[in-house]
Amino acid sequence: MGNDIDSILNKAVKYHNLDEKEILCILEEKKESKRLFSVADEIRKKYLGDGIHLRAIIEFSNYCKQNCLYCGLRKGNKYLTRYRIEPQEIIESARKAKNYGYKTVVLQSGEDSYYSVDKMTKIISTIKDLDIAVTLSIGEKTFEEYKAYRDAGTDRYLLKIETTNEILYNKLDPKMSLTNRMQCLENIKKLGYETGSGIIVGLPGQTLKSIAKDIMYLKSIPIDMAGIGPFIYNPSTPIESTKENFFELSLKVMAIIRLLMPDINIAATTAMETVNSRGRLIALQSGANVVMPNTTEVIYRKHYKIYPGKICINDSPSHCRSCIENKIKSINRYISMGKGSHIKQKRGIK
Ligand code: SF4
Numbered sequence: 001m002g003n004d005i006d007s008i009l010n011k012a013v014k015y016h017n018l019d020e021k022e023i024l025c026i027l028e029e030k031k032e033s034k035r036l037f038s039v040a041d042e043i044r045k046k047y048l049g050d051g052i053h054l055r056a057i058i059e060f061s062n063y064c065k066q067n068c069l070y071c072g073l074r075k076g077n078k079y080l081t082r083y084r085i086e087p088q089e090i091i092e093s094a095r096k097a098k099n100y101g102y103k104t105v106v107l108q109s110g111e112d113s114y115y116s117v118d119k120m121t122k123i124i125s126t127i128k129d130l131d132i133a134v135t136l137s138i139g140e141k142t143f144e145e146y147k148a149y150r151d152a153g154t155d156r157y158l159l160k161i162e163t164t165n166e167i168l169y170n171k172l173d174p175k176m177s178l179t180n181r182m183q184c185l186e187n188i189k190k191l192g193y194e195t196g197s198g199i200i201v202g203l204p205g206q207t208l209k210s211i212a213k214d215i216m217y218l219k220s221i222p223i224d225m226a227g228i229g230p231f232i233y234n235p236s237t238p239i240e241s242t243k244e245n246f247f248e249l250s251l252k253v254m255a256i257i258r259l260l261m262p263d264i265n266i267a268a269t270t271a272m273e274t275v276n277s278r279g280r281l282i283a284l285q286s287g288a289n290v291v292m293p294n295t296t297e298v299i300y301r302k303h304y305k306i307y308p309g310k311i312c313i314n315d316s317p318s319h320c321r322s323c324i325e326n327k328i329k330s331i332n333r334y335i336s337m338g339k340g341s342h343i344k345q346k347r348g349i350k
Helices: 003-015 020-028 034-048 087-099 117-128 143-151 166-172 178-190 208-220 247-260 270-275 279-284 317-330 343-348
Strands: 051-054 056-061 104-109 133-137 156-158 194-197 225-227 265-268
Touching: 003 020, 003 034, 003 247, 020 208, 020 247, 034 247, 056 087, 087 104, 087 117, 087 317, 104 117, 104 156, 117 133, 117 143, 133 194, 143 178, 156 225, 166 178, 178 194, 208 247, 247 265, 247 270, 247 279, 265 279, 270 279, 279 317
Parallel strands: 056 104, 104 133, 133 156, 156 194, 194 225, 225 265
Antiparallel strands: none
16 A cells, blocks of 8 residues: 555544545555555454444345345345245244344344334334344334334334435435435434444445545444445346455445444444355454344245345354354454443443
8 A cells, every 4th residue: 555545544543534535545545455454453443342243133024115226125026035024923033032142133124014113113112121232224214103113112223325326326226315315314313223324335336436425424424333235236136237246345445434433333244245255254354343143034034135145044043143153253352242332322222
């Protein structure tokens, strides 16, 4: 890396602040990004230590009313076998997750109206009685719906912005609006959720400049949790095909986010491991401090197919738990025993 990059990284380490141009400069650097990754790892260690938070994902429905061009769950995908898990079974999965030692469950689905506010709030409050943190990742809702889920005890909400480039957003997410998505994130934040967001890196038509703007946007919210995933082409979608691997670029985006937001929770994402067999471990050594193992039962998980080649689709929840534990030990890190809230909000968690 050249002197320019060195001085930008030094500034980021000192002030945790960069402007769009400086972020773009790091993204455009073609050579080794080793220093960026090691600096991000040092910042993670300084602010958060070596503990890794595990979040158990329960993918409870792969129905979605939206039609995002890049996503296998899109309504128009006729090749996907659809499933819904009934509330009692979702609660049972959460109970099992607790027994495996997880302190957080992430309830994830497409945008599926089958789960009314009444159904969801009952699921949430019953799971909260297990004394574990609840994260929702169920898409765009009204302010009143977000409020109802928060009142029922939900601690965190994940809503990826995907991209902040309006032209690209309109092209990739038909009938959705970037303004509304940003409003949703604003509402989530206002309601006191720990707020998670992120982008997809490598979307067709995306530029490094727009990624730099995305990073600035995430910092402006500011988010409490980040999830950055590489774009993986799904042949069951209408999006243009690419064989390009966006692992390295995703890792750079993730590492820059760590420099700018030193104490937030950042996931080593499943998508990263799908495009690189050591993806999650590399991410954990480049700024990440969270892993989200899949706790969905085997009969369902193979149908939650946002992109092809997803890891662990034939593994049981108990296998995933011990597998990730061994991987974490192999890099001399350990599993945190707490609920893993963003440290600024530790006292607020229920
Ligand atoms: S990205 Fe989300 S909202 Fe869009 S189709 Fe996929 S699951 Fe639905």
